[in-house]
Amino acid sequence: MSHTLCIETICVENRQLKNLSYHEARLNKTRQELWGYTDRWDLSEMLILPDCVDNEIHKCRVAYGKEIDNIKWEPYNFRTIRKIQIVHDDTIDYNYKYNNRDELNTLFAQRGDADDILIIKNGMVTDSFYCNVAFSDGSKWFTPKTYLLPGTQRAFLLDAGVIEEAEISEGDIGKYQEIRLFNAMVGWERAATLSIDAIELN
Structure with missing residues (x-):
């Protein structure tokens, strides 16, 4: 066991x-x-x-x-997020909310002078370090189908029709205007919302 x-x-x-x-x-x-x-x-x-x-x-x-x-x-103290660093890991698995976050911590250590990371797995956008993410095209918000963790706030927002699922690749990021980072502790209205330009592309 x-x-x-x-x-x-x-x-x-x-x-x-x-x-x-x-x-x-x-x-x-x-x-x-x-x-x-x-x-x-x-x-x-x-x-x-x-x-x-x-x-x-x-x-x-x-x-x-x-x-x-x-x-x-x-x-709870809210984190300030101003810049996000893209990191890559094609093998990371966090489908369950494990207490052990060693894999995520290793990726977070690669953020340089950024405040958070955006994890790319097999070319597809997943999550940030602590949050699910959504992208705005100016009229709607879309969250990646290729998430790592099925967040509770994510499920709530999908059920409420606030966000929609979409296939979002690393190459698609530039098509959007904003990114929002949210989780159970950071509800939709309080979530950090940044211009796509705040994402550091590798």
């Missing part, structure tokens, strides 16, 4: 756990596909907010395998 842990990172705002049904669906899918567990966890019953969590934005980090390994609650 694998002893690999996976994680869910849940945004807490005004002492409310956000998009919990999406996190619960991914967690239960991960437990079944990685380890064969068919029992269903109800996160609304398992996660009890401690008194230290106030109305500001906090991060709830749940590390789990067969059972919950640990739960951490901490205030």
Whole structure:
């Protein structure tokens, strides 16, 4: 049996756990596909907010395998992103939200003076270091079909019709006007939005 842990990172705002049904669906899918567990966890019953969590934005980090390994609650600080460096890796696999991010950390170390990275796998755009991405053509937002991680915010935005899936190759990047980086902690309205010119092409 694998002893690999996976994680869910849940945004807490005004002492409310956000998009919990999406996190619960991914967690239960991960437990079944990685380890064969068919029992269903109800996160609304398992996660009890401690008194230290106030109305500001906090991060709830749940590390789990067969059972919950640990739960951490901490205030969340938004990252500033001004420049993005393209990096390439044709073998990276992060289809599940593993606790071990060594492969991603190795790529992040290649960012130079940039604040984040955009990972290209087999010529196709995937994700940034912590975020799924979307590209604007001036009227619509498109997110790559070739993502690494099926993000919960990504699933929510697709269901809501805010973004659409598209095949986006490295060569397609220049066709767009803007890129937006979002994840469970960084909702659509707060997400960093940069001109395509902020992407450093190799």
